Amino acid sequence: MTEIVVKDLFKDYDRVPVLERVNLTLTDHEFCVVLGPSGAGKTTFLRLLLSQETPTRGSIEIDGRPIAPEPEADRGVVFQRYSVFPHKTVLHNVMIGPELTRSRFLGRLFGKARRELEEKARGLLGQVGLADAVDKYPVQLSGGMQQRLAIAQALIMEPKVLLLDEPFGALDQSTKKSMHGLILDLWRANRMIIIMVTHDIQEAFTLGTRVLMIDKVRHDPQAPEAYGSTITQHLRLDPQRKPSLGLAGAEESRTMQDIFRSWADRMGPAVVADPADEPPRQPELLCHAGE
Amino acid sequence: MRRIINYHPDRLTGLLLAMLPFVLLIAAYAVGSQARLAENADDKLMPAFATFVDAMSHLAFEPNRRTGEYVFWTDTLVSLQRLGLGLGISTLLCIVIGVPIGLIPYLQQFLNSFMAAFSLIPPLAVLPILFIIFGLGETSKIVLIVFGIAPFMIRDVTIAVTQIPREQLIKAQTLNASTWQMMTQIVFPQVLPRLYTGLRLGLGAAWLFLIAAEAIASEGGLGYRIFLVRRYLSMEIILPYVAWITFLAFAMDFALDRLSRWTCRWHHLAS
Known part of the structure; x- marks a missing residue:
């Protein structure tokens, strides 16, 4: 049983806020996918989890203890490139x-x-x-x-936690599909927490038990760098394929497809070719083993 | 008619083409030498090939009357020893200084600018200092070679280390690697091909400094001999020596390339 608690996390680069007020709790055997427009701070969030960067404020705890200030074996990682020797x-x-x-x-x-x-x-x-x-x-x-x-x-x-930084971003579609099957099998067999960053919204909905959107809530057109990003939406995908427990309560009443469509809008047209596509959902991954 | 860039020689033609410049050079020399000797049989500038053979067999296969040494081989041995020591020490410095500087930020901040400035000191300008400190013996010549090639080789290795993707070092840490292990298991093997390249590039400079040092103060060595017999205009010795030095340099370059292919197979697979 592993638990990750992210409490009130802030990260500035040279006084420019990138992330602000990030709060997240993940318990045993979750597959958490982090989405967001480019430059929103997805990768920064992953680097903080990895201790490749140190937070400006806030804390990250695994099983009640703050993570080490440098990368350690309790958090494994796969990058998009250069992961192997x-x-x-x-x-x-x-x-x-x-x-x-x-x-x-x-x-x-x-x-x-x-x-x-x-x-x-x-x-x-x-x-x-x-x-x-x-x-x-x-x-x-x-x-x-x-x-x-x-x-x-x-x-x-x-590792207790496996961090994936756009691991399939450089792969072609069919390879990506087979990798999705593989990572789900391994995730089930090893019962660890996976946190994956991607900009592919379909991938997120295919794999995740939780899908987060990291984005800017407040935006000042005069000073676009004045505010950082935070978790703006937070979906838990349950076995009945109904989204529930959004941070924004209004999400509850909407169907998956509406949510998918509105999220795709947020991500920008470059990310999904046709946002009207039904989110591809493989039936076997809708059931959380033993929950 | 295709564009000329689309014509490729086959294996045999390629080999012949590669040999052609050498053959042309030798032929040109033979013609020139013959023409000069026909005009003046005592001409010293372009000796005939027979004269080369004479002079060299004298130096290589007959013991010196005074010392009993085979001069050519003693010269070769002495020079290669100096060169080998110089190159060896430089390589060692590269590994023990270059790799840590590239990997450890504090060390990088501490030594990087210094190494950059140090590598710009003209080695020949400090040769007198080396002679004063280390005397005229072997040490000063070896130090000159090290002084001449080590700084830029170290810088090259340092740069190679910093070019290793950050991801790999992060990954290594998530696999429990210590700094020492990252240096020995991850970084060093990956900069080894670059070290070989640095050595190959440094070879030319190393020979330059060796011959310069031998020309100025020495009691033996290939460079020493060339500058010694220059007084007698002995082209029949100078030219074969130059050819021999060139051949040695070429052989060392070739050997280093082979060594690189043999010890860093992964690196040569891509190309």
Whole structure:
């Protein structure tokens, strides 16, 4: 059981507010997708969760304890690019985490410990469909395969929280679809919290148990940088496919399609080709296992 | 008729084309040499090939009457030793200074501008200082080489380190990597190809400083010999020595390229 609590989070860059008053509580096994127009601070939010940046004010707690001020193994991450190490083979890219953890000086395991780890890594690579590519280098893999590798590399550390920064943003549509299936399977099997940033609204509605919109609430046309973004909408997608518990209470009465359409408007025309499209929802992910 | 950029030589033609400039140069020399010697049999400027063979077999295969050494090989050995030490020490400095500077912000702030300024000092201008401090022996020549190539190699490695995507270092930290582990496991292997390139580029400069130092104060070495026999206009020794130095430099460059391909296979897969 893992719980993340974000309390009253503010982040300024050189006195320019980027995020303000962000509050969020995620309990066990949520898949939280963060949406928002470009420049709204989605990635900043993820960096704060990762401790790649420090908040100006406010706190982030995991299981009641503030997160470490630098990236740690309790929070795994997959970036859009550059997540894997180009100088290591696929197998070694997965083994590296436990090797670094257990061999502090050499960063290398030997003998029985190595064989056991290799077995585990191969198993994980099998799960992400890379069993045939163990001896290749990342440069020999396609974009989708590299992201699978990055996911396996993060999962072997068994993080409490997996942070995904537009992990499928550079992939083509069909690869994206298969990656969606994969990440949902892994999310169910590993029972961790996933927080994913994306600018693809369809992806958000396909994957998330929670969908957040980060945007500016107040806007001063004279000084567009005067206010930061915050969570403007907050949807919990429940098994009956009815959105509920919005921050704005009015969301409750509207249908999914209305919400989808209005959110798509907010994201701008570049993001969704046709906002009238029914949000694609795979039936199996509508049920929260055991809830 | 296609555009000329769309014609590609086949393997054999390519090989012949690559050899052609060398053949032309040798042929031109032969013609020139013959013409001059026909006019004046004592001409020293462009000796015949037979004279080269004579002079070099004398230096390479007959022991020196006074010292008993095979002069050519002793020269080669002494020079390569100086060069090797200079290059080796420079490489070591690159690794132990360049990698930490690139990775650790405090160290970067502390040393970056200093290294930039330091690398602009003309090495030959400080050669007298080196002679004063280290004497005329081996040390000053090796220090000159290090002084000449290490600063820019270190800067190059530092830049290579800062070019490693930030994401990788974040990712490494989420995999529990310590700073030491990031240096040895993530950063160093990734800048190694760049280090090889730096070494290959530094080779030319290293030879330059070696020969300069040997010309000024030395008791042996390829550069020393060239400048020694210059007094007698001994082109039959100078030219083969120059060719030999060029060949050694070429061989070292080739070896470094091979070494890079062998030890950094991942880097050469992309290209």
